[in-house]
Amino acid sequence: MSEIIETPRYACALGGALSTVTAMNSFVPIIHAGPGCGVQLFYGQSFVGGYQGSGRLGGVSVPSTNTYEREVVFGGEPRLREQIQNTIELIKGDKYIVLTGCTAELIGDDVKAVVREFEDKALVLYAETAGFKGSSYVGYEIVLNSFVDQLVKEKPKEDKLVNILGIVPSQDIFWQGNLAEIERILNKLGLKVNTFFNGRSINDASSAALNIVLSPWVGAVLAEKLQERFGTPYLVNPLPIGVTETNSFLKRVGAALGIEVAEVIAQEEEQTYKSIEKGADLVVDFDLQLRFATITDSNYGIALSKFLVNDFGWIPSLAVISDDISEKYRESIKKELNFSPGLSPAVVFESDSGKIWEAVEKEGPNFIFGGSLDKDLAGKIGANRLSISYPITDRVVLDRGYAGYKGAINLIEDVLSAIVAPL
């Protein structure tokens, strides 16, 4: 059943949950797991995630129960109780969430019961995020689901408020920039945006008039649940990059909320083309119409391919989808990657880097959008490359983003820079 995956491109469920909670910057995470989880997930997500630091409640300062053999044999509940108590005393913040790792869930510690003992002292939530439940994407879904189950209550709707789901902090290394751009554009439409990471609270998730899932699958189940519980409609729209896709995204949002978008679209379009034009000479003079391959999660695979094909005129050869997605989403992802005849990339679902490199080498593209892992591959086949997906060690990423109108300009800059870099 199981096979060894050579250098996969995601962390475990605990990792996704941890980066999500850390990004919220309002809940103190308490890891209930073995001593290595917190540290290795920090280095595994921060240092190879564009060197983003940990913030106030993240990184090596995250409290952890560090369960050893004694806890495994006799149960880790007493250790967890003690750790929650100490954390409440030491780290100010009236909100805490216990994230369980593999060991705690293997032995079946009753985390819910321990957490309930603190009812009168502080708000302590919990999420069962054992690494064996899946990737960081799954961890993001589990932890948000816990918030919805344990915290979010029915509230009056605000007709101009939307939630953004589907972007996993750290796993999407450009999450901050991407969310900022999406927020900027939606603000221009007169909407208020709750990304859960922009100072607004997940507590208000039920007030939104619309849930926007910015991924082909991550967060979709949660949006469905929010619809059932609070009657909030949702739309699933993978990350938009560039004029064509962002226009279409805004039109969908406008249609869902009954607001006019034409004027904003026209303004943004003009701005964007003005900037892009400046690069046009280079592209034309050097005949930079390249065949590209993407080695990214499904979200970036779709977003990059659409932008590069529709707005940039490049030719897709191969889309490797590396986020280990369930069978049921695969057909719809293939459909998203279906362009006019002769212009559709081969689509491969694969998390194993060894197999990925084989597939890309066979295709022999001129440009690779992947992670830092793919450096040698690009050298071997003489392709240019840009690190855009986890893990990234050859770039420092603070708030750069590729989404929306502004993101497209960043992307063109970075792609063309990669090409002229040796000059």
Add this chain to the structure above:
Amino acid sequence: MTKRKEIAIYGKGGIGKSTTTSNLSVALAEMGYKVMQIGCDPKSDSTNTLRRGRFIPTVLDTLRSGSSDLSKIVHEGYKGILCVEAGGPEPGVGCAGRGIITAIELLNQKGIIEEYSPDVVIYDVLGDVVCGGFAMPIRQGVAEQIYAVTSSDFMSLYAANNLFKGIVKYANSGGALLGGIIGNSINKTAQQEMINDFSRKTGTQVVEYVPRSQTVTKCELDGMTTLEGSPKSKQAAVYRSLAKKIIESGNSFVPKPLDPEELWSWGSTWVSRLLGEQKVAYEGIQDSKGGGI
């Protein structure tokens, strides 16, 4: 004796593993062997009848207290038998399976067995082999022979069959093999025949049939094995015979466990036959007492 003999006794809970093991240990000690009995059941009561019913600190107690001192976990019992209890978590918390692995690892790391250098080591293991932990003593380098204690009760044979599956799994990687089956609480011929049939079908061998006996209960109430409390009894003789066979036997089998359906249909034929006999027996009792139940 040149080489140390290490065996493990498995069987369903409450089937008589500890009773049988402790009597076996005494019988071997009577024959002049230096015996160490290691209880691998979180109940920690395996060696109680070797020490007048007293409980002792367990291997895992040292882990619980954070100490690494294992010097106090070997206790001499009747006839100098070296008693060790692995210990484990309270029911319903933690991981008892991991507990057994940890306890055996600790004993090895600290060289406890080497230090006392017994001729025979007997592991008394809680028996449904539900996870890897309970299979630890089967794995390479722990015991070399396994004995399955079973009654003619279907569930107990079911557990023995599961044990056989565990043995098969590790047989190719140097794990322990089956020494044989010990029938316990066997008073009727039909019960013997049933276990015999089971051993035939699984390609194994019955080492001994131990009858159900009040002597066992009486001695247990006094905190003693049958061999200590009633050394001249018929029951004591059975345990001595068992000990002799085990120490002399070099036989080892790779059992052929039955698949669940096969076991089920085989079992139901036998159970109806046994129930038939029981009914006759009940009626006999009713007649002699002259009243209903």
